Amino acid sequence: MNRNEALDRLREARVGRLATADSTGQPHVVPFVYALDGETLYWAVDEKPKRSRDLKRLDNIRENPRVEVLVDRYDEDWTKLWWVRASGTARILEPGPEWERAISVLAEKYRQYAGSPPGGPVVAIDLDRVSGWQASQPN
Amino acid sequence: MNRNEALDRLREARVGRLATADSTGQPHVVPFVYALDGETLYWAVDEKPKRSRDLKRLDNIRENPRVEVLVDRYDEDWTKLWWVRASGTARILEPGPEWERAISVLAEKYRQYAGSPPGGPVVAIDLDRVSGWQASQPN
Numbered sequence: 242m243n244r245n246e247a248l249d250r251l252r253e254a255r256v257g258r259l260a261t262a263d264s265t266g267q268p269h270v271v272p273f274v275y276a277l278d279g280e281t282l283y284w285a286v287d288e289k290p291k292r293s294r295d296l297k298r299l300d301n302i303r304e305n306p307r308v309e310v311l312v313d314r315y316d317e318d319w320t321k322l323w324w325v326r327a328s329g330t331a332r333i334l335e336p337g338p339e340w341e342r343a344i345s346v347l348a349e350k351y352r353q354y355a356g357s358p359p360g361g362p363v364v365a366i367d368l369d370r371v372s373g374w375q376a377s378q379p380n
Numbered sequence: 381m382n383r384n385e386a387l388d389r390l391r392e393a394r395v396g397r398l399a400t401a402d403s404t405g406q407p408h409v410v411p412f413v414y415a416l417d418g419e420t421l422y423w424a425v426d427e428k429p430k431r432s433r434d435l436k437r438l439d440n441i442r443e444n445p446r447v448e449v450l451v452d453r454y455d456e457d458w459t460k461l462w463w464v465r466a467s468g469t470a471r472i473l474e475p476g477p478e479w480e481r482a483i484s485v486l487a488e489k490y491r492q493y494a495g496s497p498p499g500g501p502v503v504a505i506d507l508d509r510v511s512g513w514q515a516s517q518p519n
Contacts, residue, residue, distance in 0.1 A: 256454035260399040260409035266444045268399035268407050272452040272463050305405045313411040315395035319492050324411050353458050 242373030247325045250373065252277040254312035254325075259284070261301035261308050261331075269301055275310070276346040280368045282310060282329065283343035286361030299362060302331045308366055323375040329366040339365065381512030386464045389512065391416040393451035393464075398423070400440035400447050400470075408440055414449070415485040419507045421449060421468065422482035425500030438501060441470045447505055462514040468505040478504065 242250075251257075260270045275284040286299070302308065308331045313324035334340045343363045348354045381389075390396075399409045414423040425438070441447065447470045452463035473479045482502045487493045 255456070256452075258397045258409055258450060258452075260401075260407035260448075262399075262401035262405045262407040264405065266401045266403065266405050267446050267467070268401045268409075268448045270397055270399035270407075270409055270448050270450040270465065272450065272454065272461075307404075307406050309399075309407045309409050311397060311409045311411065313395075313397075315411065317394070317492070322411075326409065328406070353456070 242323070242325070242375055244371050247327075247371045247373035248277070248280070250323070250325045251282075251310070251312055251327060251371070256312075258311045259298065259308060260311070261298055262305055263301045264304040269297055271298055274347075274351055275366075276343075276350040278342065278346045280371075282327070282366040282368060283346060283363060284366075285343065285347055285359035285363045287359050299333065299364075302333060302364065306331045310366065310368075320376050320378055323373065325371070325373040327368045327371040329368040332365045332367070334363045334365055381462070381464070381514055383510050386466075386510045386512035387416070387419070389462070389464045390421075390449070390451055390466060390510070395451070397450045398437065398447060399450070400437055401444055402436075402440045403443040408436055410437060413486075413490055414505075415482075415489040417481065417485045419510075421466070421505040421507060422485055422502060423505075424482065424486055424498035424502045426498050438472065438503075441472060441503065445470045449505065449507075459515050459517055462512065464510070464512040466507045466510040468507040471504045471506070473502045473504055 259273045262268045273284050275282050309328045311326050340363050398412045401407045412423050414421050448467045450465050479502050
């Protein structure tokens with residue numbers, strides 16, 4: 242799978258998994274919704290972080306901005322599996338034009354945000370390596 | 381969600397995502413199939429590692445055995461979302477009784493292995509923290 246096809250799948254997927262690691266190297270992985278704008282991916286914490294799980298991903302990003310994002314398809318027919326992975330560097334956005342752009346691309350992709358746009362911190366992930374894999378189809 | 385319910389969901393899920401990190405703190409995340417036996421989770425690399433993606437997860441585990449596993453449900457109705465996360469310590473198994481046990485629990489869970497059991501390295505992950513979250517249901 243070439244980079245453009247991998248980016249297309251990343252753009253279209255409805256859910257991804259975001260891996261971060263703290264400064265001790267403990268990995269952390271959460272499901273997340275995001276929108277891709279060019280080669281920058283945006284996600285927003287739904288609410289002001291109150292609970293430890295929200296704080297943990299943001300704490301990790303502050304300690305170590307390297308992240309990896311995965312989208313994949315699971316099927317009981319293992320010849321239909323595929324995945325796309327993208328590594329990148331995360332930035333927690335301050336209110337401003339990029340923050341507004343992020344909220345806008347998120348609301349465009351997810352109608353669920355229409356009535357209640359995300360109210361928490363917004364994170365940009367500048368992608369670098371993007372790769373994909375697809376199971377071989379049987380002949 | 382209590383620990384037992386979280387373990388039940390982890391046991392029943394058909395696919396998980398495994399996060400590792402290398403010694404520089406670069407996170408890595410891949411989809412994987414696994415079987416839970418008590419509080420140890422087993423997965424097997426399908427083939428002898430030839431390709432960089434297989435080697436990377438194993439290299440990471442050798443450098444840093446701390447891992448995290450995620451299973452989750454995505455639905456366009458965001459009141460139906462849930463996830464379970466489990467952190468643990470990974471061990472690459474040598475052929476022996478535990479290796480055989482792992483292959484047996486994997487083959488029991490996945491009929492896909494029936495004709496062609498996994499031929500690559502087998503990894504055990506001894507779980508420690510297990511937690512789960514479920515979206516609030518609307519009233």
